[in-house]
Amino acid sequence: MSMIELIRQPWPWYVAGPLIGLMVPALLIFGNKSLGISSSLRHVCAACIPAGISFFNYDWKKEIWNLFFVFGVFLGGIITVYYLKNDAAVVVNPGLMQELSTYGINDYSSLVPIELFNFGALFTLRGFILMVVGGFLVGFGTRYAGGCTSGHAIMGLSNLQLPSLIATISFMVGGFIMANLILPLILSL
Amino acid sequence: MQEQNKEINTDFEVRSLDTICVNEEQITTPAWHNLKYLAFGILFGIILIKSEVISWFRIQEMFRLQSFHMFGVIGSAVVVGAISVFIIKRFNIKTIHGEEIILPEKSFNKGQIIGGLMFGFGWAMTGACPGPLFAQLGYGATATLITIFMALIGTWFYGLIREKLPH
Numbered sequence: 001m002s003m004i005e006l007i008r009q010p011w012p013w014y015v016a017g018p019l020i021g022l023m024v025p026a027l028l029i030f031g032n033k034s035l036g037i038s039s040s041l042r043h044v045c046a047a048c049i050p051a052g053i054s055f056f057n058y059d060w061k062k063e064i065w066n067l068f069f070v071f072g073v074f075l076g077g078i079i080t081v082y083y084l085k086n087d088a089a090v091v092v093n094p095g096l097m098q099e100l101s102t103y104g105i106n107d108y109s110s111l112v113p114i115e116l117f118n119f120g121a122l123f124t125l126r127g128f129i130l131m132v133v134g135g136f137l138v139g140f141g142t143r144y145a146g147g148c149t150s151g152h153a154i155m156g157l158s159n160l161q162l163p164s165l166i167a168t169i170s171f172m173v174g175g176f177i178m179a180n181l182i183l184p185l186i187l188s189l
Numbered sequence: 190m191q192e193q194n195k196e197i198n199t200d201f202e203v204r205s206l207d208t209i210c211v212n213e214e215q216i217t218t219p220a221w222h223n224l225k226y227l228a229f230g231i232l233f234g235i236i237l238i239k240s241e242v243i244s245w246f247r248i249q250e251m252f253r254l255q256s257f258h259m260f261g262v263i264g265s266a267v268v269v270g271a272i273s274v275f276i277i278k279r280f281n282i283k284t285i286h287g288e289e290i291i292l293p294e295k296s297f298n299k300g301q302i303i304g305g306l307m308f309g310f311g312w313a314m315t316g317a318c319p320g321p322l323f324a325q326l327g328y329g330a331t332a333t334l335i336t337i338f339m340a341l342i343g344t345w346f347y348g349l350i351r352e353k354l355p356h
Contacts, residue, residue, distance in 0.1 A: 007239070010239060010240070010241050011236070011239040011240045011241075012261075013240065013257070013258050013259075013260075013261030013262045013265060014261065014265055015240075016236055016239065016240030016242070016262050017240075017261055017262040017263065017264065017265030017266040017268075017269070018265050018266065018268075018269040019236050020233070020236055020237075020240075020262065020266040020269075021265065021266040021267065021268065021269025021270040021273065022269060022270075022273070023229065023232075023233055023270075024269075024270035024273055024274065025270075025273035025274070025276075025277060026229060027226075027229060028273075028274075028277060028284070028290050028292075029277075029282065029284055029285060029290070030225055030229070030284065030285055031218075031222070031225065031226065031284065031285075032284050032288055032290055032291055033226070034292070034293060037318070037319040037320040037323075038318075038319040038344075040319070041319065041340055041341055041344040042344055042348070044341055044344075045341060045344050045345045045348060049345060051345075051349075053345075053348045053349055054203065055203070055347075055348035055351050056345075056348050057203060058200050058203040058204045059200050059204075062200075062204070063204065064223060065223055065226045066226075068223040068224070068226040068227045068230065069226040069227070069229060069230040069233070070230060070323050071227060071230060071323075072226065072227040072228065072229060072230015072231040072232075072233065072234060073230045073231070073233050073234035073237070073320055073323040073324050073327070074230075074234065074323045074324070074326055074327040075227070075230070075231050075234065075327060076230065076231040076232065076233060076234020076235040076236075076237070076238070076324060076327060077234050077238055077243075077323070077324040077325065077326060077327020077328040077329075078327040078328075079231060079234075079235060079327075080234070080235050080238040080239065080327070080328065081327070081328055081329055084235065084238075084239065090241070090244060090246055092246045092250070093250050093253075093255040093256055095253075095255055096246065096249055096250055096253065096255050100249075108246075110328075110329075110330065111238070111241060111243055111244035111245065111246070111247075111325075111328065111330075112243070112244070112245055112316065112325050112328070112330035112332075112333065113245050113246070113316075116245070117245075117330060117332040117333065117336075118332045119331070119332055119335070121332070122332075122335060129314070130314050130315065131315070131332065131335045131336050131339065132335065132339050133311075133314070133339075134310075134311045134314030134315040134336065134339075135311070135315060135335065135336035135337065135338070135339025135340045135342075135343065136311070136339045136340070136342060136343040136346075137307050137308065137310050137311030137314065137343065138308060138311035138312065138315055138317070138318065138319065138322070138336070138339075138340045138343065139311075139339065139340030139341060139342065139343025139344040139345075139346075139347070140304070140307060140311075140343035140344065140346060140347045141304045141305065141306070141307030141308030141309070141310070141311055141343070142304070142308045142318075142319060142340075142344075143304070143343070143344045143347040143348070144300040144303060144304025144307065144308075144347055144354065145300055145301050145303075145304030145305040145307075145308055146295070146298070146300060146301060146304070148308065148318045148319045148320070149263070149312075149318040149319075149320065150318070150319075150320050152301075152305075153263055153267070154263070154266050154267060154270055155270065156295060157267045157270070157271065158267055158270030158271045158273065158274045159271075159274050159292050159293075160271065160274075161294065161295045162295075162297065163295040163296060163297045163298075163301050164295060164301075166297065166301045166302060166305070167301040167302075167304075167305045168305075169305075170301060170302050170303075170304075170305025170306050170308075170309060171305050171306075171308055171309040171312060172252075172309060173305075173306060173309060174305065174306035174307065174308065174309015174310045174312070174313070175248070175251070175252045175309040175310070175312050175313040176252050176309075176313075177306075177309070177310070178252070178309065178310040178312075178313035178314060179248075179249055179252030179253055179313040180252065180253060182310070183249075183313060183314065186314070
């Protein structure tokens with residue numbers, strides 16, 4: 001198997017995890033930046049619609065590195081699709097596949113289930129809740145918590161910050177409750 | 190001058206309301222230096238997709254304890270990150286510009302629990318945390334535009350009612 005074919009395969013956790021971990025020292029050493037993504041949403045608000053709100057009343061240009069970083073993540077997605085994508089169907093736990101089929105989710109061609117996330121689904125109750133309410137919760141929740149998976153779980157825990165551990169546990173508890181208790185009801189809609 | 194200093198200090202305080210948002214470079218670097226963050230971002234985006242961290246299915250498996258993958262990714266990332274931070278502190282490693290590396294201390298507030306739970310809900314619903322949202326869009330899942338737009342609205346709404354929330 002050639003190198004490029006190997007890279008095109010999904011990467012195992014023990015390759016991807018350490019690489020993600022290395023982003024922490026890379027950003028610190030190359031520019032004294034703490035890894036974090038969700039702040040970019042705040043900077044966009046501060047740049048576009050500050051509306052006199054004190055939380056957005058700061059010089060967002062001082063944090064512009066974060067917007068470059070996030071734009072890079074977007075470009076990384078495009079590059080992966082063009083050069084590094086494998087065309088095999090996404091491998092998913094059989095138990096989960098069986099459960100999802102009862103909700104009419106059978107398309108495994110994309111990492112983002114097409115049957116749930118498309119513009120047309122926005123006009124169904126299920127799609128509306130997942131995209132609109134879900135997206136809102138991601139934005140509101142991360143800012144209220146002061147960070148997301150990268151800022152708290154990766155960066156904060158790497159720096160042994162107790163508040164980040166509390167936040168990370170809360171993320172996981174919230175996810176467990178939603179995925180096991182509430183999401184089945186939403187998917188049944 | 191006095192007046193100007195005061196303004197800068199307030200600006201830093203407002204930015205610091207967000208615990209992540211405290212990057213104050215002491216030295217000024219030319220604007221093109223931001224391209225290195227673009228490069229790191231591209232790398233981060235590729236890793237997020239190739240490890241399938243951006244997959245809604247992987248997130249469901251994680252929260253249903255049906256796969257070790259996500260726990261392995263996050264766990265090994267934290268171990269490598271923690272060792273790196275330890276080495277940076279232990280050997281007092283400087284940035285490439287010779288600057289002291291700043292590692293912000295976070296203080297506890299109730300938002301980490303309440304906001305954390307809310308984000309956990311959103312994470313399980315959308316199958317994406319903020320990083321993967323941008324990667325999903327690049328990956329071609331155009332409907333993610335809606336999720337990103339709503340995440341912006343959520344962030345903005347938090348700013349609007351911030352002072353009324355328990356912290």
